[in-house]
Amino acid sequence: MKDRSQQQGITQALxxxxxxxxxxxxxxxxxxxxxxxxLDWIVVGCAGRDEPVAASVRALARDEGGAAQAHALGxxxxxxxxxxxxxxxxxxxxxxxxxTHFAHIGHPSVAVVPAALAMAERIGASGPEFQAAAxxxxxxxxxxxxxxxxxxxxxxxxxxxxxxxxxxxxAAGRLLRLDPAQMADVLxxxxxxxxxxxxxxxxxxxxxxxxxxAANGVEAALLVHYGLQPRRDALEVAQGFGVTHxxxxxxAALDGLGTDWHFDRVxxxxxxxxxxxxxxxxxxxxxxxxxxxAVARIRVSTHPRWLSVCNITSPTTGLQSKFSYAQVMxxxxxxxDTARLDSYTDALCADTGVAALRQRVEVTGDDTIxxxxxxxxxxxxxxxxxxxxxxxxxxxxxxxxRAKVLAKxxxxxxxxxxxxxxxxxxxxxxxxxxxxxLI
Amino acid sequence: MKDRSQQQGITQALxxxxxxxxxxxxxxxxxxxxxxxxLDWIVVGCAGRDEPVAASVRALARDEGGAAQAHALGxxxxxxxxxxxxxxxxxxxxxxxxxTHFAHIGHPSVAVVPAALAMAERIGASGPEFQAAAxxxxxxxxxxxxxxxxxxxxxxxxxxxxxxxxxxxxAAGRLLRLDPAQMADVLxxxxxxxxxxxxxxxxxxxxxxxxxxAANGVEAALLVHYGLQPRRDALEVAQGFGVTHxxxxxxAALDGLGTDWHFDRVxxxxxxxxxxxxxxxxxxxxxxxxxxxAVARIRVSTHPRWLSVCNITSPTTGLQSKFSYAQVMxxxxxxxDTARLDSYTDALCADTGVAALRQRVEVTGDDTIxxxxxxxxxxxxxxxxxxxxxxxxxxxxxxxxRAKVLAKxxxxxxxxxxxxxxxxxxxxxxxxxxxxxLI
Numbered sequence: 001m002k003d004r005s006q007q008q009g010i011t012q013a014l015x016x017x018x019x020x021x022x023x024x025x026x027x028x029x030x031x032x033x034x035x036x037x038x039l040d041w042i043v044v045g046c047a048g049r050d051e052p053v054a055a056s057v058r059a060l061a062r063d064e065g066g067a068a069q070a071h072a073l074g075x076x077x078x079x080x081x082x083x084x085x086x087x088x089x090x091x092x093x094x095x096x097x098x099x100t101h102f103a104h105i106g107h108p109s110v111a112v113v114p115a116a117l118a119m120a121e122r123i124g125a126s127g128p129e130f131q132a133a134a135x136x137x138x139x140x141x142x143x144x145x146x147x148x149x150x151x152x153x154x155x156x157x158x159x160x161x162x163x164x165x166x167x168x169x170x171a172a173g174r175l176l177r178l179d180p181a182q183m184a185d186v187l188x189x190x191x192x193x194x195x196x197x198x199x200x201x202x203x204x205x206x207x208x209x210x211x212x213x214a215a216n217g218v219e220a221a222l223l224v225h226y227g228l229q230p231r232r233d234a235l236e237v238a239q240g241f242g243v244t245h246x247x248x249x250x251x252a253a254l255d256g257l258g259t260d261w262h263f264d265r266v267x268x269x270x271x272x273x274x275x276x277x278x279x280x281x282x283x284x285x286x287x288x289x290x291x292x293x294a295v296a297r298i299r300v301s302t303h304p305r306w307l308s309v310c311n312i313t314s315p316t317t318g319l320q321s322k323f324s325y326a327q328v329m330x331x332x333x334x335x336x337d338t339a340r341l342d343s344y345t346d347a348l349c350a351d352t353g354v355a356a357l358r359q360r361v362e363v364t365g366d367d368t369i370x371x372x373x374x375x376x377x378x379x380x381x382x383x384x385x386x387x388x389x390x391x392x393x394x395x396x397x398x399x400x401x402r403a404k405v406l407a408k409x410x411x412x413x414x415x416x417x418x419x420x421x422x423x424x425x426x427x428x429x430x431x432x433x434x435x436x437x438l439i
Numbered sequence: 440m441k442d443r444s445q446q447q448g449i450t451q452a453l454x455x456x457x458x459x460x461x462x463x464x465x466x467x468x469x470x471x472x473x474x475x476x477x478l479d480w481i482v483v484g485c486a487g488r489d490e491p492v493a494a495s496v497r498a499l500a501r502d503e504g505g506a507a508q509a510h511a512l513g514x515x516x517x518x519x520x521x522x523x524x525x526x527x528x529x530x531x532x533x534x535x536x537x538x539t540h541f542a543h544i545g546h547p548s549v550a551v552v553p554a555a556l557a558m559a560e561r562i563g564a565s566g567p568e569f570q571a572a573a574x575x576x577x578x579x580x581x582x583x584x585x586x587x588x589x590x591x592x593x594x595x596x597x598x599x600x601x602x603x604x605x606x607x608x609x610a611a612g613r614l615l616r617l618d619p620a621q622m623a624d625v626l627x628x629x630x631x632x633x634x635x636x637x638x639x640x641x642x643x644x645x646x647x648x649x650x651x652x653a654a655n656g657v658e659a660a661l662l663v664h665y666g667l668q669p670r671r672d673a674l675e676v677a678q679g680f681g682v683t684h685x686x687x688x689x690x691a692a693l694d695g696l697g698t699d700w701h702f703d704r705v706x707x708x709x710x711x712x713x714x715x716x717x718x719x720x721x722x723x724x725x726x727x728x729x730x731x732x733a734v735a736r737i738r739v740s741t742h743p744r745w746l747s748v749c750n751i752t753s754p755t756t757g758l759q760s761k762f763s764y765a766q767v768m769x770x771x772x773x774x775x776d777t778a779r780l781d782s783y784t785d786a787l788c789a790d791t792g793v794a795a796l797r798q799r800v801e802v803t804g805d806d807t808i809x810x811x812x813x814x815x816x817x818x819x820x821x822x823x824x825x826x827x828x829x830x831x832x833x834x835x836x837x838x839x840x841r842a843k844v845l846a847k848x849x850x851x852x853x854x855x856x857x858x859x860x861x862x863x864x865x866x867x868x869x870x871x872x873x874x875x876x877l878i
Contacts, residue, residue, distance in 0.1 A: 052666060059665035060658070064519035066505030080503035156678030161631070192600070192644050193651060195634040199678045205631050205669030208662075212632060219499070223647075226498035227491060230644030239595030239638045246683070 009236050010147055013254050014140050015183035018170035021258055023132035032398055033264040034135040035425050036405045037099050040268055041109045042421055042437060043409040045092035047341065049074040053204040054091040057211060061087050070121035071435030078435075081118040082218045085168070088114035088438065090211030093160070095341065099266045100275050102372050102393055104145025104159050108266060111164025111213035112137035116171040118218055120431035125175050127428030133171045137217075139263045141167025144235075146262075149248030153198070157245055161196020161209035166235070168217020173224070182224050184232045189220040191234035191241035267372075267392045270404050271338040273322035275392075276306040280325060280374035282390035284332055287378055292333045292353075297360055297379035300325050304365030311363050314355075318344040329376075330357035339411050448675050449586055452693050453579050454622035457609035460697055462571035471837055472703040473574040474864050475844045476538050479707055480548045481860055481876060482848040484531035486780065488513040492643040493530040496650060500526050509560035510874030517874075520557040521657045524607070527553035527877065529650030532599070534780065538705045539714050541811050541832055543584025543598050547705060550603025550652035551576035555610040557657055559870035564614050566867030572610040576656075578702045580606025583674075585701075588687030592637070596684055600635020600648035605674070607656020612663070621663050623671045628659040630673035630680035706811075706831045709843050710777040712761040714831075715745040719764060719813035721829035723771055726817060731772045731792075736799055736818035739764050743804030750802050753794075757783040768815075769796035778850050 008016070048054060054074060061072060061079050068077065070084035073091040078084070092098055093110040101108050113134050120130035145152075145163035153159050169186040178186065193216050196209040224230075234240045242249045271281050280300050302325070310323040321327040321344045328338055334353060336343045348354055369375060373391035396404070409418040424433055447455070487493060493513060500511060500518050507516065509523035512530040517523070531537055532549040540547050552573050559569035584591075584602035592598050608625040617625065632655050635648040663669075673679045681688045710720050719739050741764070749762040760766040760783045767777055773792060775782045787793055808814060812830035835843070848857040863872055 052668075056662055056665040056667035060521075060661055063661060063665075064503075064505045064521065066503045066519070080505065082499075082503065156683040158631075188642075189644055189647070192597075192636045192639050192648055193634055195632055197631045197673060197678065197680065197683060199673050199676050200631050200670050203627075203670040204667050205628055205673075208628070208667065208669070209631060222499055222502060223495055226495045226502075228495035228643050228647065229491075230647070231639050231642040234636060234638050234644075237638050239636065241636065244595040244636060244685070 009233055010144070010251070010254060011184045011187045011233050011235050013257060014143065014166070014170060014187060015180045017257050018136055018140060018174050018183050019178070019180045021136055023128060026132065026135065027261065029398060030261045030264045031131065031135065033266065033401070034131060034138070036268065036402060037109045037138070037266060038113065038131065038134065038425050039409060039421055040099060040405050041092055041113045042434070043412050043418070044095055044097040045073050045088060045438060047097070047412045048091050048094035051091070051094035053094050053207050056204070057087045057090045057208070070118040071438045073438045076439055081122040082215050082222070084118040084121070085114045085214035085218045086211045088117065089214030090207045093207035093210035095272070096206070097269050097272055099268050101142050101263070101266045103262055103265065104142055104148070104163060105153055106141065106145050106159035106163055107210060108138040108141050108164065108167065108263065110210040111160055112141055112167045112171050112217070114214035115168035115217035116175065117431055117435060119172040119175040119221065121435045123175055125431055127430055129175065130431045130434070131428065133174045135263060136174060137167040137171025139261060140170045142262045143253050143257060146253035147247065147250055148242060148245065149250050152245055152247045155246035156198050158196040158198045158200070158209050161213045162194050162245065164210065164213035165190050165194035165216040168214050169220045172218045172221035176221050176225050178221065178224060185224045185230055186220045188232040188234040189224060189228065189230040190216060192230065193220060194241065265393070265395050268401065268405055270408055271328065272341050272344060273328055273338060274310040276302070276310040277325060277328050279372060279390045279392050280376055281328055281332060281338055283374055283376040283388040284329060286388045286390065287376070287386055290333060290378060292357055294380050295333060295357065295360060295378060296381050297362060298329050299377040299379065300329065300361065300363045301366045301369060301375040302363065303369050303371045303373070304367050305371060307363070307365050314358070315349050317346050317349065321349050325363045326358040326361040327354070329361045330354045333357060337411065339408050341412070448672055449583070449690070449693060450623045450626045450672050450674050452696060453582065453605070453609060453626060454619045456696050457575055457579060457613050457622050458617070458619045460575055462567060465571065465574065466700065468837060469700045469703045470570065470574065472705065472840070473570060473577070475707065475841060476548045476577070476705060477552065477570065477573065477864050478848060478860055479538060479844050480531055480552045481873070482851050482857070483534055483536040484512050484527060484877060486536070486851045487530050487533035490530070490533035492533050492646050495643070496526045496529045496647070509557040510877045512877045515878055520561040521654050521661070523557040523560070524553045524653035524657045525650045527556065528653030529646045532646035532649035534711065535645070536708050536711055538707050540581050540702070540705045542581055542701055542704065543587070543602060544592055545580065545584050545598035545602055546649060547577040547580050547603065547606065547702065549649040550599055551580055551606045551610050551656070553653035554607035554656035555614065556870055556874060558611040558614040558660065560874045562614055564870055566869055568614065569870045569873070570867065572613045574702060575613060576606040576610025578700060579609045581701045582692050582696060585692035586686065586689055587681060587684065588689050591684055591686045594685035595637050597635040597637045597639070597648050600652045601633050601684065603649065603652035604629050604633035604655040607653050608659045611657045611660035615660050615664050617660065617663060624663045624669055625659045627671040627673040628663060628667065628669040629655060631669065632659060633680065704832070704834050707840065707844055709847055710767065711780050711783060712767055712777060713749040715741070715749040716764060716767050718811060718829045718831050719815055720767055720771060720777055721831070722813055722815040722827040723768060725827045725829065726815070726825055729772060729817060731796055733819050734772065734796070734799060734817060735820050736801060737768050738816040738818065739768065739800065739802045740805045740808055740814040741802065742808050742810045742812070743806050744810060746802070746804050753797070754788050756785050756788065760788050764802045765797040765800040766793070768800045769793045772796060776850070778847055780851070
């Protein structure tokens with residue numbers, strides 16, 4: 001029998017999914033990964049609270065003021081839900097340390113969770129309702145991203161912002177208890193509102209892209225709730241969002257919607273640097289402890305796309321070091337914690353020990369290696385070598401993933417705070433309590 | 440000598456224009472047309488205050504509340520500037536009775552004036568400062584639209600929303616007294632924020648597109664003021680807004696920036712129907728009074744693009760009648776005022792006299808006729824005929840235009856109210872007084 005979603009347009013399929021998906025039918029393991037992402041999202045959001053872009057969006061929030069509906073990162077006063085989504089989306093992406101989904105290359109949580117949390121706080125939803133809406137929105141954003149396809153990303157659009165807005169709108173709309181027709185209207189309205197360019201990478205507007213996705217989602221859900229009726233199928237119609245934004249309209253993206261889940265293959269970041277470096281770091285770590293002065297060569301093989309992204313051979317600044325295979329390999333071998341934000345400094349770039357080891361790193365492109373993988377070969381002074389490969393696409397077993405997410409969280413926020421946050425999320429605490437953890 | 444703007448990218452050229460253009464150097468005639476557009480904008484905004492989409496955006500504004508910075512159409516309480524821009528942009532475009540610039544096919548005033556007015560109210564700018572910023576923003580939006588080119592529009596983007604956002608941002612930024620580098624940042628930030636699809640035409644999201652352009656402009660100017668630094672040249676960079684949005688990057692669009700003006704060729708609507716019908720109505724009107732029962736045939740020749748836009752031969756609803764050559768030709772000949780909103784009714788579609796005359800209208804496409812023109816031939820029962828042609832691209836002499844704008848305004852809002860508004864605008868009244876006229 002043909003999948004139900006195969007007989008519908010993407011708007012109808014996603015609207016039905018977002019309204020009708022029973023929270024009870026969500027597999028436990030998928031929900032468990034979502035809870036890890038919620039914890040991780042709060043942690044990276046709090047850790048990024050003092051980034052410059054955070055000050056800018058909070059200044060706008062203070063300038064406007066308004067109804068005390070939802071909490072925003074670093075603000076004692078609650079703000080309107082749409083503004084909370086804008087601030088929290090932006091601030092939680094400021095460090096670029098949040099989760100990534102490699103299926104469509106986007107950051108689901110920073111676009112969707114802020115919309116779900118703001119709306120959940122605004123309407124007083126329960127903790128489980130909030131968590132289910134966040135998951136359904138994240139799953140939908142990955143599906144929209146797959147439907148738009150790689151061409152959309154390659155043309156210059158930032159999937160986090162574009163696909164993310166649709167997921168954010170569905171999460172917010174589910175919490176507002178919109179019906180399927182209204183939910184389709186949310187998607188139709190977002191088709192004329194969603195935006196975000198990759199050319200902002202490297203600037204403060206990259207995290208802002210996540211904020212606008214979240215805010216657009218809240219705005220669209222509220223406007224439809226208040227009676228605004230857009231063209232409903234504007235995502236897939238001729239001259240709709242898909243076609244105008246170089247989308248492939250790949251209907252296979254909807255396969256198994258509501259039964260098979262994509263979200264739980266999300267990848268959490270365990271190193272505070274470019275995601276392109278993570279597979280190589282994991283491969284190196286898997287080789288265990290090595291005496292740095294015994295290392296003659298460190299050979300890294302990676303997909304060629306990363307060579308233009310994160311292969312700065314002699315970084316001089318902390319920021320540059322986050323885009324350098326040579327630097328992070330040397331850092332790990334010398335015992336500098338690549339998970340910590342304060343490990344990436346100008347001083348460590350100039351460190352003679354690091355610089356000497358950095359020169360022994362050789363990076364080569366190999367297009368037989370997946371984009372999500374790297375291979376590392378250590379050649380020792382005695383001529384022996386050892387080799388390991390790691391692919392981020394292979395999701396970690398849940399317990400291992402949980403341990404790593406917790407370790408990262410504790411290194412960023414401390415054990416006590418993380419214990420408290422974990423308990424809130426694990427207990428399905430009210431969204432207002434989660435929100436209060438952001439201030 | 441090469442034009443200065445020829446040696447700069449569009450971002451640098453527009454930023455310099457918006458900051459450095461001396462209000463004293465703006466030709467009087469151009470400013471006079473801007474003042475007519477301001478009056479016309481307030482009039483169509485007030486006339487559209489009770490449209491359904493207006494209720495939706497005002498509900499969002501009430502939901503959020505916030506700082507009393509600027510007036511919004513139909514609201515007694517002032518709202519934050521960004522929200523005022525969203526409401527006023529949307530509501531003033533709700534009737535689709537506002538001005539159109541045919542150079543790039545966009546509605547400049549509904550995108551730019553709300554941003555300029557909201558920011559002017561927020562910072563307490565003077566009336567002349569507000570008017571100059573509105574004009575400079577409108578001019579810039581036309582220039583961006585020309586730079587993007589016809590392909591951008593044909594691909595499915597709504598220039599009112601896309602080009603409009605950049606103009607709105609420049610108007611708001613000028614009032615905030617941003618410097619040229621900050622103004623370039625405003626454009627860079629809007630490159631990742633601007634959006635709007637033509638596939639929303641015929642729905643409530645069409646006017647919303649104008650609202651988002653205005654709100655985006657205010658938001659970008661404020662965020663840059665508060666320190667947000669985006670990629671500055673994201674309008675023209677590789678994978679910037681232009682390329683990703685099917686833009687032509689036609690640098691000739693900047694010719695004469697600051698010396699020659701495009702805005703004053705803006706076209707005001709004097710009939711409450713699709714702009715595609717206006718040239719034919721003007722041509723018919725120029726033939727003077729005719730006894731309807733003496734008319735055997737009404738031949739309309741128009742550019743073929745309009746045949747799929749506004750050639751409903753037997754309309755049955757008021758809305759359909761706004762997209763029908765046959766209906767509006769018959770209406771005019773029978774003395775129904777095509778300027779009035781309440782002339783377009785279901786009842787008049789069913790009127791036997793109108794229906795009989797409608798059947799005598801023949802519409803043909805002729806691609807030798809400009810998009811802005813139509814030719815009308817009246818064939819009388821005695822076999823004689825008379826013919827007239829009208830091209831909206833030929834701007835009316837200022838006095839004639841003023842008389843027509845005032846007549847339209849009075850038919851919509853009444854003489855007393857229009858006299859008051861005209862005096863406020865003519866005197867360069869404070870933006871707060873202009874804003875108060877919207878409530």
